[in-house]
Amino acid sequence: TQLLEQSPQFLSIQEGENLTVYCNSSSVFSSLQWYRQEPGEGPVLLVTVVTGGEVKKLKRLTFQFGDARKDSSLHITAAQPGDTGLYLCAGDSGNTPLVFGKGTRLSVIA
Amino acid sequence: DAGVIQSPRHEVTEMGQEVTLRCKPISGHNSLFWYRQTMMRGLELLIYFNNNVPIDDSGMPEDRFSAKMPNASFSTLKIQPSEPRDSAVYFCASSLGHAWLFFGEGSRLTVL
Numbered sequence: 130t131q132l133l134e135q136s137p138q139f140l141s142i143q144e145g146e147n148l149t150v151y152c153n154s155s156s157v158f159s160s161l162q163w164y165r166q167e168p169g170e171g172p173v174l175l176v177t178v179v180t181g182g183e184v185k186k187l188k189r190l191t192f193q194f195g196d197a198r199k200d201s202s203l204h205i206t207a208a209q210p211g212d213t214g215l216y217l218c219a220g221d222s223g224n225t226p227l228v229f230g231k232g233t234r235l236s237v238i239a
Numbered sequence: 240d241a242g243v244i245q246s247p248r249h250e251v252t253e254m255g256q257e258v259t260l261r262c263k264p265i266s267g268h269n270s271l272f273w274y275r276q277t278m279m280r281g282l283e284l285l286i287y288f289n290n291n292v293p294i295d296d297s298g299m300p301e302d303r304f305s306a307k308m309p310n311a312s313f314s315t316l317k318i319q320p321s322e323p324r325d326s327a328v329y330f331c332a333s334s335l336g337h338a339w340l341f342f343g344e345g346s347r348l349t350v351l
Contacts, residue, residue, distance in 0.1 A: 160338070162338075162339070164340075169344070169345075170344055170345075171243075171330050171332070171342030171343050171344050171345055172282075172330075172340075172342050173342070174339055174340070174341075177338070177339065217282065219340075221338055225295075226272060226284055226287050226295070227284075227338075227340065229281060229282040229284075230281070231280075231281035231282075232281060232282075
């Protein structure tokens, strides 16, 4: 069974701080996706990373896919209250449905 | 364009009652997924369909759960009889293929 471990589980920071959350697995994935889920809503796709070592930027969010395609990180610069939510990573093995981690619950305090 | 539409948004029922959750996927999507989300277990895949055909239902907890997709624009997830441990948020998601999922807003189920 493929598992994705996300850390930390919970993170509470002040507005303006930087943070990094992690998504790790012992399995290799053809791609990895990051979703953000706000309270009372479903997860929404932020980005997909495909190539080992790939770095993608989405405004203040920087996503990196590990060289071995087993892990990924999400770095947020100058966090804002609007970044608050549950960040989920999901691995795609190609022929099976996405495997989701349990997520990192981020709270950004103004 | 309308996204994935789920109903009801909230359901409160008593143990033993039948619960039916409904989902309308995005038009043109050929894959549909039912997930259950709890704090303890996160997002769990229950079942998924490809071109209206159930492909993998190994995540369905037990025989009390069943899902159907009679056509490309409608799916149901039924729990009969419901139990308190079924309390969770149930999400429906659709995709073209299975790589990028579009989720509905979820149905929050409380079984008393």
